[in-house]
Amino acid sequence: MFNLPHQRKTLQTPHSGYHWDGSERRFFEGWYYRVTLPEHRQTFAFMYSIEDPIGSKLHSGGSAQILGPNDEYICRSFPDMKKFWAWRDSLGLGHWGQTNFPPPYQGGQEGDLLKPRYLQPEEFTRHIQQGYQGTAKFHQGSLHDPGTGNTARWQYEIQPIYGWGNSGQPQQSTAGFFSFLQIFEPGWQILMAHGLATGWIEWNGKRYEFTNAPAYAEKNWGGAFPQRWFWLNCNCFDDEPDLALTAGGGRRGILWWMESVAMIGIHHQGKFYEFVPWNSQVNWQIQPWGKWLMQAKNSLYEVELSGTTDLPGTPLRAPTLDGMQFVCRDTMQGNLTIELREKSKTILKASSSLCGLEIGGSPWDQPWLSQSD
CATH class of the missing domain: 2.40.370 (AttH-like fold)
Structure with missing residues (x-):
């Protein structure tokens, strides 16, 4: 076989x-x-x-x-x-x-x-x-x-x-x-x-x-290794079998400075919608745990994501300068809503209760707001 x-x-x-x-x-x-x-x-x-x-x-x-x-x-x-x-x-x-x-x-x-x-x-x-x-x-x-x-x-x-x-x-x-x-x-x-x-x-x-x-x-x-990061991922939506989302962001060192970057990628009915720093404005508001909000906008489209969970999540190991350490937390049973618009007209709206949600690195003692970096 x-x-x-x-x-x-x-x-x-x-x-x-x-x-x-x-x-x-x-x-x-x-x-x-x-x-x-x-x-x-x-x-x-x-x-x-x-x-x-x-x-x-x-x-x-x-x-x-x-x-x-x-x-x-x-x-x-x-x-x-x-x-x-x-x-x-x-x-x-x-x-x-x-x-x-x-x-x-x-x-x-x-x-x-x-x-x-x-x-x-x-x-x-x-x-x-x-x-x-x-x-x-x-x-x-x-x-x-x-x-x-x-x-x-x-x-x-x-x-x-x-x-x-x-x-x-x-x-x-x-x-x-x-x-x-x-x-x-x-x-x-x-x-x-x-x-x-x-x-x-x-x-x-x-x-x-x-x-x-x-x-x-x-x-x-x-x-x-990134200083800290967040991640949302889902390709199992209610009533939308041909939809996949991956979004995330991180803070990392580039030569002698630090930068915070984030992106959103959506595949739907054969088309790829990409929101990345070189073609879009991407914003985020990530709680230390429990709530992930993202918004992105470019010349053609805009998108809003909301991920939430009441579950405690599971600590996972990730590579660090000091080897594999428990520095991230995940759940695969997060709630997600997504709305994609073209020139303010909604062209896609979907939800799921089987979304992957993650935070990693540190510090996570307060919300991470994109405007504050």
Whole structure:
């Protein structure tokens, strides 16, 4: 049923491949896959990261985190960098933990070790007891968190619908052309604003099977870390199956100064509406937790977003200068309303109760207002 997947070039975004250049400089790269199950009112978010891939550094290693049903959480570290692999020209990565390959693959001799790579799903299931692998069109893994006893297994195909840009046109860098430059770090790229996932996920023994469930993917990378950030994401709206939103902002260092930037991206019925600093005015009012408000306006369109939650959220680890730390908080069950207008005429109005909401970094002791930066 499953074959080695390759993403259609028309949907592959810039920055889909692995960014590490082999140097010893401080570096991280992170990937994010998500599947939302409307009939269960639940979401599974998978987060993978690599730090200092050169190895033998204080923070060298990888990790896998899952935010599951009711914002429950699994985390697993993968300290052995030699068991990580990633493609440089397209989206593809994986990390192996415990395996059961037969001799001569095991035996302690360096030459006998099986080189990590993409495996056919049946082979992965047979030999990888802890680990994951993901591409643009397929995602599979198995994790056990010894601290909580939580377990997860998953295997599903992905049909990409939207990358980052208008349908049928070359896809765009989320942070613009300058995201290719090292001075503008960390980089951020939405890999798939919207797709459809078919397969299954097991969470603590409960099996969820799904067909054409809303799916999403993004990534970030670099040697610098944002001071603080916020994020809203949803592609599962009430009565709007062909709608995807990603919005966010952060405060980061650029050479010798700090800047605060934010953006809103909307895919709807084949069209991409982009509100970014170089073409729009973007404002935000983000509470320390519970309320996310954004407004943006350019020469053609304007948009308003409101994200709210009464849930406490779940602390998640993120790469920092001091390694993986609990510096962000997420819920996948936020409430969202969006209104898009063209010349003051409403052309889209939608809502959801399955929105991803996040804050990260510090300080968050008071609201973050865009006008105050």
